[in-house]
Amino acid sequence: MRPTLPQFRGRLHDPRTAVAIGRRLGAAIVVCFLTGLISHVLRHPPGWMTGLLPTRPVWGYRLTQGLHVASGLAAIVLVMAKLWTVYPRLFAWPPFRSLPHLVERLTIALLVAATVFELFTGLINILQWYPWPFSFTQTHYAVAWIVAGSLLLHLAVKAPLIRTDRRPRRADVDAADRRALLTGVGVAVGAVTLTTVGQAFTPLRAFTLLAPRNPGIAPQGVPINRTAAAAQVTYASADGWALEVAGPKPYRITLAELNALPQQRVRLPIACVEGWSVNAWWSGVPIRDLLARAGIAPGRPLRVTSMEVWGYYKVMEMPAQYADDPQTLLALKLNDEVLSLDHGYPARIIAPNRPGVLQTKWVSRLEAL
Structure with missing residues (x-):
């Protein structure tokens, strides 16, 4: 029926x-x-x-x-x-x-x-x-x-x-x-x-009435997805921080020594998978200069390690063309201010045309692959 x-x-x-x-x-x-x-x-x-x-x-x-x-x-x-x-x-x-x-x-x-x-x-x-x-x-x-x-x-x-x-x-x-x-x-x-x-x-x-983010309303002019608290990074854990660069001539360099090196200022967007993006001024040391100091020749991919205790992107691999790019920085400042802890203090990566999750924060080590 x-x-x-x-x-x-x-x-x-x-x-x-x-x-x-x-x-x-x-x-x-x-x-x-x-x-x-x-x-x-x-x-x-x-x-x-x-x-x-x-x-x-x-x-x-x-x-x-x-x-x-x-x-x-x-x-x-x-x-x-x-x-x-x-x-x-x-x-x-x-x-x-x-x-x-x-x-x-x-x-x-x-x-x-x-x-x-x-x-x-x-x-x-x-x-x-x-x-x-x-x-x-x-x-x-x-x-x-x-x-x-x-x-x-x-x-x-x-x-x-x-x-x-x-x-x-x-x-x-x-x-x-x-x-x-x-x-x-x-x-x-x-x-x-x-x-x-x-x-x-x-x-x-x-x-942007319905957007989850308004990039213009954010600390230092850039939104934050992963906070320092979520990554279990504190100013105390950053005390005595030094960047380790592995290569034929490995070395460690402190924040004061990094600030004493020639600085470059670039305007690059940071764009996240959630759809928000914003242009910002970034200042720091070109990654290729830090690698050259360790005796690493151009054309080598790079492994970047973060201080964060846990995270899917605690270790990030960067192809050689990004590591060699003159606009790829170990950034120390954002919009002419010292990075806040949530933005990656004491140092973070910024590179052109890369997803935000690969712009690693709280960088502790660079290593050529």
């Missing part, structure tokens, strides 16, 4: 509306996927790609990661609109009509589940809340490929419907209502983008 199911009379729960929203959602997902892939490669490059990572433009990661978060937030609005147009089909009876139809529905279920999981865990990540037991970075990367694969499969299955939708029709009684719906969805996407993208796009910073 057929069960009693809800009756849906809204005319916009139709394939044409679903395709129209789907095109916009697909574009957002493609941008989000490609920029996320760039982020992952910069943070965890395959061995063969390590020497190919670019140091220019210095704002490259700031742009791609800002686009990644902005397109992800836009996709959340679009996926809700898309699900609204198609959810009556969840109540279709019978649930499947044939084996191919069953496979099609299962692939759609996979696409929806993976997309919703990817977008909403990404949203929670930019809020820096991690209520799950798994590694966000590895899981987010793996599920992104599931989304990409299931989206391609879905497009292949629905290609005939998409082609049909592009054909002109003599009469479309729902055209005005459909345009109104798409306009409303577009306004919602625009509102979310306008009120969040300012955390990366400086001219819109005044509108």
Whole structure:
């Protein structure tokens, strides 16, 4: 016996509306996927790609990661609109009509589940809340490929419907209502983008009403993700600090001695995976000068060790092109002020076109690999 199911009379729960929203959602997902892939490669490059990572433009990661978060937030609005147009089909009876139809529905279920999981865990990540037991970075990367694969499969299955939708029709009684719906969805996407993208796009910073960070409101003009307290670093633990540089001619150098060396001042952005970024003035000693003093020739990758007691990025490896770059500094000052403890006192790394998590704070050791 057929069960009693809800009756849906809204005319916009139709394939044409679903395709129209789907095109916009697909574009957002493609941008989000490609920029996320760039982020992952910069943070965890395959061995063969390590020497190919670019140091220019210095704002490259700031742009791609800002686009990644902005397109992800836009996709959340679009996926809700898309699900609204198609959810009556969840109540279709019978649930499947044939084996191919069953496979099609299962692939759609996979696409929806993976997309919703990817977008909403990404949203929670930019809020820096991690209520799950798994590694966000590895899981987010793996599920992104599931989304990409299931989206391609879905497009292949629905290609005939998409082609049909592009054909002109003599009469479309729902055209005005459909345009109104798409306009409303577009306004919602625009509102979310306008009120969040300012955390990366400086001219819109005044509108960051919904962004988790306003980079203009922060100690020394730069937000802080990981505090000294979280890293278990204190001013007391930094007393008597000296930087150890390992090489053919290893040496130790105190903070006073570092300050006595020729200083370089550069303006570089710092950009975090959560989507915020800000330009700042950094002053310190070029890393390549410190390595040369230890007898290390150019072209060597670098291992940087932090004073922090525990953390995923306590030890960071830097490809040779970054270590040799004249703008890569062991920074001692931020915006012409001595680094605060939360910003990495007594010394931290700043390098062009690198994710913020790789701009190691509380540096204690440099070692050529």
